[in-house]
Amino acid sequence: xxxxxxxxxxxxxxxxxxxxxxxxxxxxxxxxxxxxxxxxxxxxxxxxxxxxxxxxxxxxxxxxxxxxxxxxxxxxxxxxxxxxxxxxxxxxxxxxxxxxxxxxxxxxxxxxxxxxxxxxxxxxxxxxxxxxxxxxxxxxxxxxxxxxxxxxxxxxxxxxxxxxxxxxxxxxxxxxxxxxxxxxxxxxxxxxxxxxxxxxxxxxxxxxxxxxxxxxxxxxxxxxxxxxxxxxxxxxxxxxxxxxxxxxxxxxxxxxxxxxxxxxxxxxxxxxxxxxxxxxxxxxxxxxxxxxxxxxxxxxxxxxxxxxxxxxxxxxxxxxxxxxxxxxxxxxxxxxxxxxxxxxxxxxxxxxxxxxxxxxxxxxxxxxxxxxxxxxxxxxxxxxxxxxxxxxxxx
Amino acid sequence: xxxxxxxxxxxxxxxxxxxxxxxxxxxxxxxxxxxxxxxxxxxxxxxxxxxxxxxxxxxxxxxxxxxxxxxxxxxxxxxxxxxxxxxxxxxxxxxxxxxxxxxxxxxxxxxxxxxxxxxxxxxxxxxxxxxxxxxxxxxxxxxxxxxxxxxxxxxxxxxxxxxxxxxxxxxxxxxxxxxxxxxxxxxxxxxxxxxxxxxxxxxxxxxxxxxxxxxxxxxxxxxxxxxxxxxxxxxxxxxxxxxxxxxxxxxxxxxxxxxxxxxxxxxxxxxxxxxxxxxxxxxxxxxxxxxxxxxxxxxxxxxxxxxxxxxxxxxxxxxxxxxxxxxxxxxxxxxxxxxxxxxxxxxxxxxxxxxxxxxxxxxxxxxxxxxxxxxxxxxxxxxxxxxxxxxxxxxxxxxxxxxxxxxxxxxxxxxxxxxxxxxxxxxxxxxxxxxxxxxxxxxxxxxxxxxxxxxxxx
Numbered sequence: 001x002x003x004x005x006x007x008x009x010x011x012x013x014x015x016x017x018x019x020x021x022x023x024x025x026x027x028x029x030x031x032x033x034x035x036x037x038x039x040x041x042x043x044x045x046x047x048x049x050x051x052x053x054x055x056x057x058x059x060x061x062x063x064x065x066x067x068x069x070x071x072x073x074x075x076x077x078x079x080x081x082x083x084x085x086x087x088x089x090x091x092x093x094x095x096x097x098x099x100x101x102x103x104x105x106x107x108x109x110x111x112x113x114x115x116x117x118x119x120x121x122x123x124x125x126x127x128x129x130x131x132x133x134x135x136x137x138x139x140x141x142x143x144x145x146x147x148x149x150x151x152x153x154x155x156x157x158x159x160x161x162x163x164x165x166x167x168x169x170x171x172x173x174x175x176x177x178x179x180x181x182x183x184x185x186x187x188x189x190x191x192x193x194x195x196x197x198x199x200x201x202x203x204x205x206x207x208x209x210x211x212x213x214x215x216x217x218x219x220x221x222x223x224x225x226x227x228x229x230x231x232x233x234x235x236x237x238x239x240x241x242x243x244x245x246x247x248x249x250x251x252x253x254x255x256x257x258x259x260x261x262x263x264x265x266x267x268x269x270x271x272x273x274x275x276x277x278x279x280x281x282x283x284x285x286x287x288x289x290x291x292x293x294x295x296x297x298x299x300x301x302x303x304x305x306x307x308x309x310x311x312x313x314x315x316x317x318x319x320x321x322x323x324x325x326x327x328x329x330x331x332x333x334x335x336x337x338x339x340x341x342x343x344x345x346x347x348x349x350x351x352x353x354x355x356x357x358x359x360x361x362x363x364x365x366x367x368x369x370x371x372x373x374x375x376x377x378x379x380x381x382x383x384x385x386x387x388x389x390x391x392x393x394x395x
Numbered sequence: 396x397x398x399x400x401x402x403x404x405x406x407x408x409x410x411x412x413x414x415x416x417x418x419x420x421x422x423x424x425x426x427x428x429x430x431x432x433x434x435x436x437x438x439x440x441x442x443x444x445x446x447x448x449x450x451x452x453x454x455x456x457x458x459x460x461x462x463x464x465x466x467x468x469x470x471x472x473x474x475x476x477x478x479x480x481x482x483x484x485x486x487x488x489x490x491x492x493x494x495x496x497x498x499x500x501x502x503x504x505x506x507x508x509x510x511x512x513x514x515x516x517x518x519x520x521x522x523x524x525x526x527x528x529x530x531x532x533x534x535x536x537x538x539x540x541x542x543x544x545x546x547x548x549x550x551x552x553x554x555x556x557x558x559x560x561x562x563x564x565x566x567x568x569x570x571x572x573x574x575x576x577x578x579x580x581x582x583x584x585x586x587x588x589x590x591x592x593x594x595x596x597x598x599x600x601x602x603x604x605x606x607x608x609x610x611x612x613x614x615x616x617x618x619x620x621x622x623x624x625x626x627x628x629x630x631x632x633x634x635x636x637x638x639x640x641x642x643x644x645x646x647x648x649x650x651x652x653x654x655x656x657x658x659x660x661x662x663x664x665x666x667x668x669x670x671x672x673x674x675x676x677x678x679x680x681x682x683x684x685x686x687x688x689x690x691x692x693x694x695x696x697x698x699x700x701x702x703x704x705x706x707x708x709x710x711x712x713x714x715x716x717x718x719x720x721x722x723x724x725x726x727x728x729x730x731x732x733x734x735x736x737x738x739x740x741x742x743x744x745x746x747x748x749x750x751x752x753x754x755x756x757x758x759x760x761x762x763x764x765x766x767x768x769x770x771x772x773x774x775x776x777x778x779x780x781x782x783x784x785x786x787x788x789x790x791x792x793x794x795x796x797x798x799x800x801x802x803x804x805x806x807x808x809x810x811x812x813x814x815x816x817x818x819x820x821x822x823x824x825x826x827x828x829x830x831x832x833x834x835x836x837x838x839x840x841x842x843x844x845x846x847x848x849x850x851x852x853x
Contacts, residue, residue, distance in 0.1 A: 012729075016430040017722040018468040022510065022531035031486050032440075033423035033467070042422050057419035074531075076658070076722035 002253035003210065006080070007087040008048055013079045014041045020081075023074035025329045026064050029346040034061040037071035037081040044084050047091065054088075054095055062088045064340055066333035066347075067206055069301040083249065089208025109167055109199040110212050115144060137372055138172055145174035149181065149193050152227075159189040161273070162229035164220075166239035167199050168368035176368065179395035180235040180270055186280050187273070192227045202242040203334050210250060217247050218256065221263045232266045233273055235391055237367035238334075241302025243267040269299060271308040271366060271390065282394045285317035288386075291393070292360035293320065294351065294374065295327035296367035309366055309390050316394045321358040325350075332373035345377070352377040356385055363387045397436040397459065397481075405439065405453065405481075409446040413487075414439045424482040427467040427474040428529070429814055430730075435462070435476040440487045444562060444570060444601040447483070451599060451843075452568030454481060460846050461566075463595040465505065465537030468529040470721075470733055471812025473541060473594045477847035483599060485536050491515055492602070499607045500559060500576050505536025505600050509543075512605075522610040524551035527808070528718040536600050542592030544808030546643040546674075546717070549768030551608075553808065555591045562602035563590055566839045576604050589834070594810050595845040597838040611676035614642070615686040616710045619671045619698040620663035624648065627669040628744045630696040631767050634673075635740065637692060639685045644768030645672040645717055648747075651764040654723045659716035664699050671698075671767065672717055674710075720764050721773065728760070728777035730784065732791050732814075737771040738803035749797045750774050757786040771807040788817070795821045811849045819851055 001009070020037035021027055027035035034043060040061050046052040065085045072078055108114050145165055161184055165177045184191050201216035220243070224232060234240040244267040251260040274280055291313050300306045306327065314320050331337065331347030352374065355363045363374060363385055374387045402416050415421075416437045425432040436459075441447050454461045460480025467474050476482055489506035496519055503512060509523075510530045516523050526545035527533055533543070539561070544553040560574025573586035580587075590597055621627040631644055647655060647670040655661065655670070663670065671693070675685045686703070693701050704710050724731050738746045747763060754761030754776055765773035774794055778787040795805045795818050805822045806815055820828070832850060835842075 013725060015428070015722050015725045016426050016467075017428045018466050018529065018532050019722065020532075021466060022508070031489075033484075033486075034420070039423040042426070043419060046419070046422055052418075055419060057417055076719040077725050 003083060003250060004087055006252060007044070007084045010080045010084050011041055011045050011048065013077045014038065015077065017076070019074050019076065020071035023070040025068065025070065025331065025347045026066060026343060028350075029343045030064065035064065037075070037079070040065060041079070041081065041084060044088050047088065054092055059092050059096070062092065063336075064343060066297070066329050066331065066336055068297040068329035068333070070297070070329065073301060086205060086208055086210065089206070090210050091208070093208045109203055110201075110216055114167070114199065115147065138375060140171055141174045143174060145170045145177035146193060146195060146197070151193060151195050153185060153191040155185070155188045155190045157188040157190070159187075160192060160227065160229045161187065161189045162192040162194065162224055162227055162232045164197055164200075164224070164232055164234050164239060164243065165193070166234065166236040166368075168372070169236050173368050173371065173389065176235055176389045176391055179389070179391035180233070183270065183274060183280065183391065183395045184233060187277055189230075192229060194223050194227060196223045198223070200239040200242040202238055202246065205242070205246060205250065206334055213246075214250055217250065217260065221247070221259060225263065229266060231268055231273070232263075233268055233270050235270045235366065235389070236369075237269065237296035237299035237302060238369050240267060240269050241298035245302050269303055269305050269308070269366065271312055272305060274312055274394075275308045282312070282316050286393070288361040288393070289319060290321050290358070290360040291318040291362050291364050292323045292355050292358045293326060293390075294323070294330065294355065294363055294365040294370060296365055296370045297327075297329050299366055300327045309364070312390065312394055313364060318393070321360045323354040323358045325354055330370045330373045330377075332369045334369065337373060344373075345380075348373060348377040349381065352381050352383065356381070356383050360385065362393070364390045364393055366390050401457065401459070402437055405437070405450060408449040408453065409439060409441050413441060413446070424464065424467070424484065425475065427464070427469050427472060429470055429472040429475070429812070431472060431475065431813070433475045433477050434479065435482040436479050438482045438484055440484050442487045444564060447564045447599050447601055448568045448570055450481070450483070451564055451566050454843050455566040455568070455841055458841055458843060460843055461599070462845050463536070463540065463599050465534030465540070466508070466529070466532050468533040469537060469541055469812065470735075470809040471806075471814040473810055473812040473845070473848065474537070475813070477813055480843075485534060488601070489534075494519060494521070494607075495576065496521065498576060499609070501605045501607055502576070503535050503603050503605065505534060505539070505603060507535045509533050509535055509538055516607055517610055520610050522608040523557065523605060524608065525554045525557060528721060535603055535605070539591055539600055539603055540593060540595050541810045542808065544766070544769075544771065546645055546714075546766060548766060548771070548808075549644055550640050550642040555588060557606045558587060558591050558603060559606050560604035561587055561590055561600055563598035563600055565598045566841065566843050570601075571598075574604060578606060592810065594812060594848055596835060596848055597844065599844070612678050613682050614674055614676035614710070615682045616704040616713060617671070617673045617689060617693065618661065618702040618704065618713060619673070619693045620667040620700045621669045621671070621697065622664070622666055622699055623697070624669045624747060625744055626697040627671050628747065628767065630671060630692055630698070631743065632741055633692045633696055634689055637688050639675070639688050641673050641675040641685065641689060641768065643672070643674040644766070646670070646763070646765060646767035646772065647672065647717070647720070648763040650727065650760065650762040651720050654720050654726065655716045657723065658719045659712045661702075661716075662700075667699065672713060721775075724762060724775055724777065727762070729779045731778070732776045732787050733809070734774040734776075734791060734794065734805075735765070735771060735807045735809045736774055736795065736798040736803060736805055737769070737807035738798055738801045740768070740770040742801040742803065743767060743770055743772065745801055746798060746803070747772065750794055753790050753793045753797070757790045759783060759787055759790055761790075766807075769807070770803065792818060792821070813848060816849065816851055819849070
């Protein structure tokens with residue numbers, strides 16, 4: 001069954017009980033039935049089985065989904081709303097041309113010259129940011145991670161770990177990739193950082209550009225498999241869940257399904273690798289005392305990881321203070337945060353205030369998307385709390 | 396179809412952004428948890444009582460149906476516009492107005508989510524017991540209109556037992572305030588009680604005064620497996636016989652156990668035919684005492700495994716799995732007729748042993764779970780197509796007749812709505828039904844409020 005058939009099947013699985021209301025961060029902001037999965041599914045059904053044309057009153061609710069999968073967690077029948085939204089967004093993309101800035105960003109990410117573009121952008125950003133006062137984003141790094149690292153670093157063990165940096169941890173937060181590299185080297189395995197790794201394709205998939213996502217996936221699978229790794233490690237939860245969860249999904253019912261599934265089995269989050277090597281030297285507490293952990297949607301619901309980062313933090317001597325709804329979405333959702341800034345920031349302010357109420361010094365997380373978003377929220381609230389990738393605390 | 400001029404004049408009364416007649420919006424308000432769709436002509440989102448009064452007055456004058464809707468989580472179609480008209484959504488009336496700690500009471504708007512009220516009062520050391528399975532998303536207004544129950548009804552009763560007073564808008568636009576922030580009130584007939592369970596057919600409830608209790612200090616939870624259904628039911632009466640009234644006694648049959656297992660890790664013997672999920676709350680001392688008695692009753696009645704859960708996470712996991720049963724029945728069949736029959740507790744065994752053969756006679760499957768502690772069992776007849784539905788209706792009719800024969804009622808907490816309308820005569824006599832019709836006529840002579848519900852077509 002391919003993704004299109006799957007979406008129609010998923011619609012039938014919804015029994016309209018309404019349980020998704022409690023879980024959805026978007027409906028908390030918009031407070032209307034079309035904000036939650038049940039309403040979005042009813043609208044999708046109008047289009048997919050009723051043949052209704054996609055009006056703005058259908059497009060907007062379909063776009064107003066973070067793909068955070070909270071509703072799927074709350075749903076007794078695990079209706080995969082994300083698949084339905086992706087298929088609907090492809091229909092929307094076919095009918096309407098994409099706004100220029102988004103088409104451009106995705107074009108750049110998918111291109112093999114993305115490195116050059118990001119370099120150029122890093123010089124231009126101070127000027128561009130001046131005209132984009134709505135959201136604050138961190139600067140693009142002058143020195144991306146991948147270009148400055150050897151493709152293969154031999155280790156003494158007969159094990160090959162491949163590190164997939166992803167765009168954000170390469171171009172915006174190279175220090176996170178550097179920390180990942182340092183830790184992975186300590187495992188003694190041979191470490192591979194392919195120069196030709198491409199964007200994971202999640203930004204494209206979430207906008208319904210399934211074709212580009214598939215092309216990027218095929219490219220990544222073939223590049224990475226050529227190094228014959230034993231495992232593929234990510235430090236970006238979003239890339240991780242794309243590689244692990246969505247590659248098999250987009251190739252369902254196609255000739256590439258088997259290889260995508262085999263590939264996805266190798267993918268793991270770095271916190272899992274560290275947890276599996278208990279002797280690894282970790283940096284102990286470096287001045288901060290208390291930490292609260294934000295579960296990225298793509299880590300907890302995408303990859304099923306939530307205990308490992310907590311154990312690592314307490315193991316490194318930090319006091320962990322759980323915030324309320326630690327696993328609720330931060331409201332980033334990639335281009336969602338640009339397109340629907342009011343909803344995004346409403347969700348964000350809830351997240352930041354939950355984190356602040358713990359009194360922790362630092363919010364730790366493991367997804368650069370969440371970091372960008374929460375950084376903006378912390379800045380706006382004027383809070384003193386810091387936001388760090390977990391690797392910046394333990395590497 | 397409502398004429399554009401009507402939509403326009405409603406917009407003028409309550410605000411243009413508070414009404415929509417766009418097709419896409421109408422679709423989103425056409426269903427509830429009964430999962431049947433009826434298109435409204437408009438949806439309104441008033442913010443206050445005055446606007447609702449204006450709206451109802453206009454609708455009453457022009458004979459437009461109005462259907463109040465909380466979260467659309469009802470099981471019997473109570474919130475769907477069966478005859479079109481206007482869906483009155485309470486999404487924009489969701490304030491907890493006041494929690495009165497000294498008086499153990501709260502005043503809330505109808506759109507407040509039940510689970511959020513739980514959290515708010517519990518943070519103050521107070522307790523609002525009614526806990527329908529949909530508590531995380533259903534609303535207080537809907538709970539009052541349907542007189543919602545829940546698992547804690549065994550010990551604490553249902554929504555009716557906590558409604559002290561209301562603010563209600565009548566179809567002619569008058570606003571009445573039956574009841575007070577007091578626990579006693581016998582001035583005239585129990586008007587407040589009349590609205591509880593009225594299914595949106597008598598008035599639009601716009602404010603609710605609720606009774607609260609002090610929060611029990613602790614709780615204890617048991618999950619017990621049985622090889623025979625009858626042993627599990629004997630346990631229930633045995634516990635009552637020993638002078639213990641637990642806060643919840645839930646029964647889960649073999650079919651439903653499979654569904655529970657998907658939401659919680661439970662290890663029970665393969666040949667298990669029934670589970671009991673029993674909980675009691677209270678002071679440490681009281682719970683220790685009742686826990687000992689419940690445990691010995693379970694052992695004496697032949698439980699093949701007993702888990703005592705004390706960690707909050709585990710207790711929560713078990714209850715989450717229990718609440719997931721009803722919606723996850725969709726994994727077994729496309730559709731279900733979800734009943735909520737109640738019999739005197741000592742007749743439960745007779746009822747349950749009748750359901751399976753009745754379903755079998757019609758070549759259908761029946762899945763049973765629910766509130767064994769108060770004799771209220773969710774009998775679900777599963778079906779997949781039209782043909783099977785006809786047989787399912789026959790099976791349900793037989794089960795309801797059996798229920799009434801055993802001294803019970805055809806609905807304990809879901810209401811009649813659309814789903815049980817064809818069966819109401821099994822329970823209510825002509826005299827009773829005619830009194831109900833007259834009451835309806837007193838409040839809503841033009842039959843604009845939630846028409847097509849409760850009463851069978853004459």
